[in-house]
Protein backbone atom coordinates (compact mmCIF):
# COMPACT_ATOMS: atom_id res chain seq x y z
CA UNK A 1 0.00 0.00 0.00
CA UNK A 2 1.20 3.48 -0.85
CA UNK A 3 1.41 6.24 1.71
CA UNK A 4 -1.41 8.78 1.68
CA UNK A 5 -0.68 12.44 1.19
CA UNK A 6 -0.61 14.28 4.52
CA UNK A 7 -4.02 15.92 4.14
CA UNK A 8 -5.65 12.69 2.91
CA UNK A 9 -4.19 10.86 5.89
CA UNK A 10 -5.44 13.48 8.34
CA UNK A 11 -8.90 13.37 6.74
CA UNK A 12 -8.97 9.62 7.15
CA UNK A 13 -8.09 9.92 10.86
CA UNK A 14 -10.66 12.67 11.23
CA UNK A 15 -13.48 10.68 9.69
CA UNK A 16 -12.68 7.66 11.91
CA UNK A 17 -12.73 9.87 14.98
CA UNK A 18 -15.95 11.66 14.04
CA UNK A 19 -17.70 8.37 13.23
CA UNK A 20 -16.77 7.17 16.69
CA UNK A 21 -17.97 10.40 18.29
CA UNK A 22 -21.38 10.07 16.55
CA UNK A 23 -21.73 6.56 17.92
CA UNK A 24 -20.54 7.39 21.43
CA UNK A 25 -22.56 10.57 21.68
CA UNK A 26 -25.72 8.71 20.66
CA UNK A 27 -25.03 6.17 23.42
CA UNK A 28 -24.06 8.64 26.13
CA UNK A 29 -27.61 9.47 27.25
CA UNK A 30 -28.48 5.79 27.55
CA UNK A 31 -25.95 5.32 30.33
CA UNK A 32 -26.74 8.59 32.08
CA UNK A 33 -23.89 10.82 30.92
CA UNK A 34 -26.24 13.81 30.74
CA UNK A 35 -28.19 13.28 33.92
CA UNK A 36 -28.52 16.08 36.51
CA UNK A 37 -25.50 16.50 38.77
CA UNK A 38 -25.20 16.12 42.53
CA UNK A 39 -22.18 17.24 44.61
CA UNK A 40 -21.07 13.58 44.83
CA UNK A 41 -21.16 13.23 41.04
CA UNK A 42 -19.25 16.49 40.58
CA UNK A 43 -16.55 15.20 42.91
CA UNK A 44 -16.28 11.95 41.01
CA UNK A 45 -16.07 13.79 37.73
CA UNK A 46 -13.19 15.89 39.09
CA UNK A 47 -11.42 12.71 40.27
CA UNK A 48 -11.86 11.25 36.79
CA UNK A 49 -10.28 14.43 35.40
CA UNK A 50 -7.25 13.94 37.65
CA UNK A 51 -6.59 10.56 36.03
CA UNK A 52 -7.17 11.80 32.48
CA UNK A 53 -4.94 14.87 32.82
CA UNK A 54 -2.10 13.19 34.67
CA UNK A 55 -2.04 10.12 32.44
CA UNK A 56 -2.08 12.26 29.27
CA UNK A 57 1.04 13.98 30.61
CA UNK A 58 2.75 10.76 31.66
CA UNK A 59 2.26 8.79 28.44
CA UNK A 60 3.35 11.76 26.35
CA UNK A 61 6.38 12.78 28.42
CA UNK A 62 8.44 9.76 27.40
CA UNK A 63 8.21 10.72 23.71
CA UNK A 64 9.08 14.39 24.02
CA UNK A 65 12.81 13.73 23.96
CA UNK A 66 12.42 11.99 20.60
CA UNK A 67 10.63 14.73 18.67
CA UNK A 68 13.10 15.72 15.94
CA UNK A 69 12.04 19.34 15.39
CA UNK A 70 12.36 21.91 18.12
CA UNK A 71 9.31 23.87 16.90
CA UNK A 72 7.21 20.81 17.88
CA UNK A 73 9.32 19.52 20.74
CA UNK A 74 8.97 22.74 22.73
CA UNK A 75 5.14 23.03 22.47
CA UNK A 76 4.80 19.33 23.22
CA UNK A 77 6.86 19.74 26.40
CA UNK A 78 4.59 22.67 27.31
CA UNK A 79 1.62 20.40 26.68
CA UNK A 80 2.98 17.99 29.29
CA UNK A 81 3.44 20.84 31.77
CA UNK A 82 -0.10 22.07 31.09
CA UNK A 83 -1.70 18.68 31.66
CA UNK A 84 0.16 18.34 34.97
CA UNK A 85 -0.92 21.86 35.87
CA UNK A 86 -4.53 20.85 35.15
CA UNK A 87 -4.05 17.83 37.40
CA UNK A 88 -2.97 20.14 40.22
CA UNK A 89 -5.89 22.51 39.65
CA UNK A 90 -8.39 19.64 39.75
CA UNK A 91 -6.76 18.13 42.86
CA UNK A 92 -6.95 21.50 44.59
CA UNK A 93 -10.64 21.87 43.73
CA UNK A 94 -11.35 18.35 45.06
CA UNK A 95 -9.56 19.18 48.31
CA UNK A 96 -11.67 22.36 48.64
CA UNK A 97 -14.75 20.17 48.32
CA UNK A 98 -13.37 17.87 51.04
CA UNK A 99 -12.88 14.95 48.67
CA UNK A 100 -9.95 12.62 48.09
CA UNK A 101 -8.02 14.03 45.07
CA UNK A 102 -6.52 10.65 44.23
CA UNK A 103 -9.52 8.38 44.79
CA UNK A 104 -9.68 7.26 41.15
CA UNK A 105 -5.96 7.61 40.58
CA UNK A 106 -5.25 5.11 43.35
CA UNK A 107 -8.13 2.83 42.45
CA UNK A 108 -8.86 3.28 38.77
CA UNK A 109 -11.82 1.59 37.15
CA UNK A 110 -10.71 -1.45 35.17
CA UNK A 111 -11.68 0.14 31.84
CA UNK A 112 -9.90 3.37 32.70
CA UNK A 113 -6.72 1.45 33.48
CA UNK A 114 -7.03 -0.48 30.22
CA UNK A 115 -7.26 2.79 28.28
CA UNK A 116 -4.06 4.20 29.75
CA UNK A 117 -2.16 0.92 29.75
CA UNK A 118 -2.88 0.79 26.03
CA UNK A 119 -1.47 4.27 25.47
CA UNK A 120 1.59 3.43 27.53
CA UNK A 121 2.16 0.35 25.38
CA UNK A 122 2.20 2.17 22.03
CA UNK A 123 5.50 1.95 20.22
CA UNK A 124 5.79 5.27 18.45
CA UNK A 125 5.17 8.95 19.00
CA UNK A 126 2.80 9.13 16.02
CA UNK A 127 0.58 6.28 17.25
CA UNK A 128 0.36 7.90 20.67
CA UNK A 129 -0.51 11.29 19.21
CA UNK A 130 -3.10 9.78 16.86
CA UNK A 131 -4.79 8.00 19.72
CA UNK A 132 -4.62 10.53 22.55
CA UNK A 133 -4.26 14.11 21.32
CA UNK A 134 -5.75 13.74 17.85
CA UNK A 135 -8.17 11.12 19.13
CA UNK A 136 -10.17 11.19 22.31
CA UNK A 137 -8.72 14.39 23.75
CA UNK A 138 -10.67 16.16 20.99
CA UNK A 139 -13.86 15.00 22.71
CA UNK A 140 -12.96 16.75 25.95
CA UNK A 141 -14.22 20.23 24.98
CA UNK A 142 -17.43 18.70 23.68
CA UNK A 143 -18.30 16.71 26.80
CA UNK A 144 -17.06 19.54 29.04
CA UNK A 145 -19.52 22.01 27.54
CA UNK A 146 -22.45 19.95 28.71
CA UNK A 147 -20.79 19.40 32.10
CA UNK A 148 -20.21 23.15 32.54
CA UNK A 149 -23.82 23.91 31.65
CA UNK A 150 -25.08 21.41 34.23
CA UNK A 151 -22.60 22.24 37.01
CA UNK A 152 -22.96 26.03 36.78
CA UNK A 153 -26.05 26.28 39.00
CA UNK A 154 -24.83 23.93 41.76
CA UNK A 155 -21.08 24.67 41.78
CA UNK A 156 -20.09 27.80 39.81
CA UNK A 157 -16.49 27.55 41.04
CA UNK A 158 -16.02 24.14 39.41
CA UNK A 159 -17.72 25.44 36.26
CA UNK A 160 -15.16 28.23 36.18
CA UNK A 161 -12.23 25.81 36.60
CA UNK A 162 -13.37 23.95 33.49
CA UNK A 163 -14.35 26.94 31.42
CA UNK A 164 -11.64 29.44 32.25
CA UNK A 165 -8.61 27.19 32.73
CA UNK A 166 -8.88 23.66 31.35
CA UNK A 167 -10.82 24.48 28.19
CA UNK A 168 -8.96 27.72 27.58
CA UNK A 169 -5.60 25.84 27.55
CA UNK A 170 -7.03 23.03 25.46
CA UNK A 171 -7.72 25.39 22.57
CA UNK A 172 -4.07 26.48 22.65
CA UNK A 173 -2.62 23.01 22.01
CA UNK A 174 -5.06 21.56 19.50
CA UNK A 175 -2.83 22.46 16.56
CA UNK A 176 0.15 20.35 17.70
CA UNK A 177 -1.19 16.83 17.09
CA UNK A 178 -2.17 17.32 13.42
CA UNK A 179 1.16 19.02 12.75
CA UNK A 180 3.12 16.11 14.28
CA UNK A 181 1.13 13.60 12.23
CA UNK A 182 1.48 15.67 9.06
CA UNK A 183 5.23 15.88 9.48
CA UNK A 184 6.22 12.46 10.81
CA UNK A 185 3.55 9.94 9.79
CA UNK A 186 4.58 9.92 6.17
CA UNK A 187 4.96 6.23 5.27
CA UNK A 188 2.16 3.72 4.76
CA UNK A 189 3.16 1.51 7.68
CA UNK A 190 3.18 4.34 10.20
CA UNK A 191 -0.08 5.75 8.81
CA UNK A 192 -1.78 2.37 9.19
CA UNK A 193 -0.53 1.97 12.72
CA UNK A 194 -1.83 5.44 13.55
CA UNK A 195 -5.28 4.58 12.22
CA UNK A 196 -5.33 1.38 14.24
CA UNK A 197 -4.22 3.24 17.37
CA UNK A 198 -6.90 5.90 16.90
CA UNK A 199 -9.62 3.28 16.51
CA UNK A 200 -8.49 1.22 19.46
CA UNK A 201 -7.97 4.31 21.62
CA UNK A 202 -11.49 5.60 20.83
CA UNK A 203 -12.97 2.19 21.56
CA UNK A 204 -11.21 1.95 24.94
CA UNK A 205 -12.09 5.55 25.73
CA UNK A 206 -15.77 4.84 25.02
CA UNK A 207 -15.66 1.87 27.38
CA UNK A 208 -13.94 3.92 30.09
CA UNK A 209 -16.52 6.70 29.82
CA UNK A 210 -19.36 4.21 29.98
CA UNK A 211 -17.87 2.41 32.96
CA UNK A 212 -17.28 5.75 34.70
CA UNK A 213 -20.86 6.90 34.16
CA UNK A 214 -22.25 3.59 35.33
CA UNK A 215 -20.15 3.82 38.48
CA UNK A 216 -21.64 7.17 39.51
CA UNK A 217 -23.75 7.41 42.64
CA UNK A 218 -27.50 7.45 41.79
Ligand SMILES: [Fe+2]
Nearest residue numbers: 053082083086
Ligand atom coordinates in the same frame (compact mmCIF):
# COMPACT_ATOMS: atom_id res chain seq x y z
FE1 LIG B 1 -5.79 19.27 30.27
Ligand SMILES: [Fe+2]
Nearest residue numbers: 056083137170
Ligand atom coordinates in the same frame (compact mmCIF):
# COMPACT_ATOMS: atom_id res chain seq x y z
FE1 LIG C 1 -5.52 18.65 27.00
